[in-house]
Amino acid sequence: MKFLVCLKQVPDSTVRVKVGGDRRSIAAEGITWSISPYDEYAIELALERKDADASTVVSVVTVGPARSRDALRQALAMGCDDATLVTSEADLSALDVAKALAAVVNEAKPDVVLCGKQASDDDQGLVGPALAEALGWPHVGMLTKLVPGASGLELWREVEGGHEVWSAAPPVVALVHKSEKEPRYPSLPGIMKAKRKEIPEKDLASCGVTPGAPRPEVALMDLPPQRGQGKVWKLDGDAKGVAEQVAKALREEAKVV
């Protein structure tokens, strides 16, 4: 089976994001970039299929600026077989990204396309469904597990209070919510192997995409207001007495109950 995982490079979750001077984007300097966490789960799910069946091929692709090459290299180091970079320095609309990915999918002809359910930078969650639409493939969201079944693929999804199992015959696009295991670290030999791999580069034109799909613009970016100082109450008495005073304070002073 052939997997194609679409990933996005985003600011690492440990980065303290600062708003840029234009107040419409984040300040880029000094940022460490990583694969978006849901995309890492997608890679893990695909690689688990490869662990189970060595004939499985796992490819990765990203549409993004040249620095995104690092994220692809990371995916190769984790154990993916090959990677494609579609370069675009400009920030694209979700629809344009989906169109470019569709061109790569049509060329690579995978059985399963996995995307993270959303990227952790803008949390829009648009690219996956748009890609399924562009390809005319079925689409399954909130994936947590994927196993070959009698009629194609068993797709486990998380729903409120439990899970469902869907089945689909490939080709299919699935959006990953989580993997059972934490995404693996690259192995050191894996990093060396990844170093020796070529990462072919394409541009939007060669994917047949002229960017310009309609899109909303960010008008303002702001950090949440600074939290005020906490307050320490000095309370005496037994548990009941203290609880009463706390309840009173929460109602009358903090006005939260």
Next chain:
Amino acid sequence: MDPELPEEIRILQKTVRQFVENELAPHEREIEERNEIPRAVIDAMAGAGLFGIGHDERWGGQGFGKLGYCVAIEQAGRANASLWNVIGASAGLCGTAIEIGGPDEVRERYLPRIFAGEMLGAYALSEPGAGSDAGSLKTAARKQGGEYVIEGFKTFITNAPIADVFVVFANVAPDRGSKGITAFVVERGTEGLTVGPNDEKMGLHGSTTAQLFFSGMRVPAANRVGEEGQGFRIALGTLDVGRLGLAAHSVGIAQRLLEASARYAKTRVQFGKPIAVNQGIQWMLADGATEIHAARLMVYDAAARADKGERITQRAAMTKLFATEMLGRVADAAVQIHGGMGYMRELWIERAYRDARITRIYEGTSEVQRMVIAGGLLEDA
């Protein structure tokens, strides 16, 4: 030198950092309090490939070169110093000595297992009477047929209580001084080898150190590393690599101490405001950050040159000297910024302070590094 690290080394850096923070750091307190590294932790480090990072793929290493080695060791500084000490003595010293000295037959026999972490090594140079002046060592080796008979003793040997193999330096021709020094691989269990009890130390808890006693110990000539009389050259070449590693480790430890100090300074309130608003505290942080930056560049520069095949004896000495003394200053400032909490066992700061002290002593004291630096300088003058 390209100040930007190559892509694969950046991935290595991140991978090792994640491993250290997720798999090693959680054992920090347990290792310190029990003065023991659980075998499972050593096995996890082996499984992650940490023993082979800087070594040649031909001998089972991971092939990241000395730059990758240093970048990885720097990240290892984010958990107990004793953890890297086990790897440093095994792969970094014992492994490097065999890698430098050869012959291939000996390399093949030991290196893949040492670099996989399946076999633990130790490096036995120092003696009670030969520390800084290692060339004056008294352990003697006498050739007898296809064997050498070794008599003498070694002191302060890291990993001795747990090592499977030792590289032992002995003199085959005492009349030729350090030119008679020869290196041998000695396996644990060899008749005539006795390992002393684990020494009690100020820090590096979990890492073990002991004396070795050789009495009529017979070692096959096939276990000689390099030629007779090449031992001292091998020992010094090994120390170039070891010193670089210690410097890299010092940078990583100092970085973590600085980050903790900055965080603490922002949250600790005295006189109604965080102590970080005081210039007196800010200057300690600023000096630490500056010195760490300088030391890191020295490490990366020396490592990149080593990878190009340059001889780095002078640079390794300067780098070890500066980075370890820098760590001493940063660790001292970290305790100071944490105030009384910095002195308490409850935090890891006081442990890091104790652990830091050894870096200015082993693999050549700061004074010995200055001897090496000045020696080279005057030779070229």
